[in-house]
Amino acid sequence: xxxxxxxxxxxxxxxxxxxxxxxxxxxxxxxxxxxxxxxxxxxxxxxxxxxxxxxxxxxxxxxxxxxxxxxxxxxxxxxxxxxxxxxxxxxxxxxxxxxxxxxxxxxxxxxxxxxxxxxxxxxxxxxxxxxxxxxxxxxxxxxxxxxxxxxxxxxxxxxxxxxxxxxxxxxxxxxxxxxxxxxxx
Amino acid sequence: xxxxxxxxxxxxxxxxxxxxxxxxxxxxxxxxxxxxxxxxxxxxxxxxxxxxxxxxxxxxxxxxxxxxxxxxxxxxxxxxxxxxxxxxxxxxxxxxxxxxxxxxxxxxxxxxxxxxxxxxxxxxxxxxxxxxxxxxxxxxxxxxxxxxxxxxxxxxxxxxxxxxxxxxxxxxxxxxxxxxxxxxxxxxxxxxxxxxxxxxxxxxxxxxxxxxxxxxxxxxxxxxxxxxxxxxxxxxxxxxxxxxxxxxxxxxxxxxxxxxxxxxxxxxxxxxxxxxx
Numbered sequence: 001x002x003x004x005x006x007x008x009x010x011x012x013x014x015x016x017x018x019x020x021x022x023x024x025x026x027x028x029x030x031x032x033x034x035x036x037x038x039x040x041x042x043x044x045x046x047x048x049x050x051x052x053x054x055x056x057x058x059x060x061x062x063x064x065x066x067x068x069x070x071x072x073x074x075x076x077x078x079x080x081x082x083x084x085x086x087x088x089x090x091x092x093x094x095x096x097x098x099x100x101x102x103x104x105x106x107x108x109x110x111x112x113x114x115x116x117x118x119x120x121x122x123x124x125x126x127x128x129x130x131x132x133x134x135x136x137x138x139x140x141x142x143x144x145x146x147x148x149x150x151x152x153x154x155x156x157x158x159x160x161x162x163x164x165x166x167x168x169x170x171x172x173x174x175x176x177x178x179x180x181x182x183x184x185x
Numbered sequence: 186x187x188x189x190x191x192x193x194x195x196x197x198x199x200x201x202x203x204x205x206x207x208x209x210x211x212x213x214x215x216x217x218x219x220x221x222x223x224x225x226x227x228x229x230x231x232x233x234x235x236x237x238x239x240x241x242x243x244x245x246x247x248x249x250x251x252x253x254x255x256x257x258x259x260x261x262x263x264x265x266x267x268x269x270x271x272x273x274x275x276x277x278x279x280x281x282x283x284x285x286x287x288x289x290x291x292x293x294x295x296x297x298x299x300x301x302x303x304x305x306x307x308x309x310x311x312x313x314x315x316x317x318x319x320x321x322x323x324x325x326x327x328x329x330x331x332x333x334x335x336x337x338x339x340x341x342x343x344x345x346x347x348x349x350x351x352x353x354x355x356x357x358x359x360x361x362x363x364x365x366x367x368x369x370x371x372x373x374x375x376x377x378x379x380x381x382x383x384x385x386x387x388x389x390x391x392x393x394x395x396x397x398x399x400x401x402x403x404x405x406x407x408x409x410x411x412x413x414x415x416x417x418x419x420x421x422x423x424x425x426x427x428x429x430x431x432x433x434x435x436x437x438x439x440x441x442x443x444x445x446x447x448x449x450x451x452x453x454x455x456x457x458x459x460x461x462x
Contacts, residue, residue, distance in 0.1 A: 092434075103431075151426075182408065184241050
C-alpha cells in the first residue's frame with residue numbers, strides 16, 4: 001500500500017511540474033502571437049561576451065580635424081623651411097641676380113597653405129599661429145618675416161576673427177610699409 | 186687704340202647695320218643645355234601669358250610703357266635677343282679671337298651685353314663680332330642683348346625665372362651712351378664710372394649688390410614682382426608668394442625706391458644709345 005502511495009505521489013508531482021512549465025511556454029507564445037512577432041528566446045546558457053569598453057570620442061577635436069585641411073605635419077614642414085637669415089645672405093652673395101633659393105622654397109611651401117587658409121577660417125587660425133612665430137623669429141630672414149606678417153594681414157581681411165593685431169618687430173613693419181607704399185590705392 | 190664715336194643723336198653709324206630694336210622671339214645658342222632650354226621656354230611663356238594689371242603698381246607703366254604682359258614682352262624683346270649657357274665664356278665667342286685679350290673676365294654678369302659692346306668699341310676700326318650658332322653677329326650697341334642662364338636659373342620656379350629675365354633685360358640699356366674712359370678702363374680691368382651704361386650694380390654694405398642709380402635693374406625687378414603678387418589673376422598662390430618674397434628681398438637693393446616711384450628723380454629713361462663721349 002505504502003509503495004503504491006509513493007508511486008502515485010511521484011507521478012502526480014511529475015505531471016504537475018510538466019503542466020506548469022508547458023503552460024508558461026504556451027502562455028508566452030500566445031503573448032507573442034498577440035503582438036504579431038515571432039521571436040526566438042535566447043537560451044540562458046548562451047555564452048556571455050562582455051561589452052568592449054571604448055573611450056568616449058572627443059567630439060570637439062574630431063570635428064575640428066574633419067573641418068581643417070591644414071595638418072600638424074603641414075605646419076611642421078612650413079616651420080622647417082623658415083629661411084635662416086645667414087643662409088639667405090650667403091645665397092644672395094653667391095647670386096645677386098636671383099631670389100635666394102631658401103626663400104623661394106619657403107614661399108612655395110607657404111602658397112598651398114595660404115590657399116587653404118583663405119578658404120577656411122579654421123585653417124586660417126591654424127596657420128596664423130605659425131605666421132606669428134615666423135614674423136617674430138629674429139633668426140629668420142627679414143624678407144621672410146615680412147612675408148609672414150603680410151600674410152597675416154591678408155588672412156585677417158578675409159577672416160576678421162583671425163587677429164592680425166600682433167606685435168610686429170619695427171624692422172619687419174618698416175619693410176612691410178615700404179612694400180605697401182608702391183601700391184596704387 | 187682707336188675707337189669711333191657714333192653719328193647722330195641716336196649714335197647710328199651709317200657703316201653698320203643698326204641693332205634691331207624689336208627683333209621678336211629670342212635665339213637660343215646651340216650650346217645651351219636641355220635644362221637651360223626648358224627653363225627658358227617655360228619662363229618666356231610665363232612672361233607672355235601671365236595676367237597682371239600694372240596700373241595698380243607705381244612706376245610700372247612708366248617702365249614698361251603699358252600695364253600688361255604684352256608691354257613687358259615688348260620691353261624684354263627690345264633688350265634681349267640671344268641666350269647662351271652659363272658655361273659659355275662669352276669672350277671666346279668674340280671673333281676674331283686675336284682682338285680679344287686672353288684673360289677671363291672676373292666681372293659676374295648674366296647679361297654681358299654692354300661688355301661685349303665695350304670690347305667691340307675698343308677694337309674699332311677692327312670689326313669684332315659675336316659668334317652664335319652659325320652666325321657672326323654685328324655688335325652695334327649694348328642692345329645686342331646676350332643673356333646667360335645656368336643652374337640657379339634652371340632650378341628656380343618659373344615666376345622667379347620670369348622676374349630674373351625682366352631684371353637682366355635692363356642691363357642691356359646704355360642710357361646716354363658710353364664714356365670713352367670706361368671703354369678703356371674696362372679693357373684695362375679698371376673701374377667703370379658710368380653706371381647708367383648697363384645699369385651696373387654697385388656694392389651696398391647691408392644689401393650687397395645693389396642699384397646705385399634710380400630706375401635700375403633691381404627697381405624694375407621689384408616693381409614687376411609686386412605687379413605679380415598684388416594683381417595677378419592667372420597665378421597660383423605659390424606663384425604670388427614667390428613674387429612677393431622676391432619683392433621684399435630686393436626692395437632695399439633698389440636705389441631709394443620710394444623716392445624714385447614718387448617722382449623725385451624724374452621718370453625712368455628707358456632709352457639706350459650707342460654714342461661714345
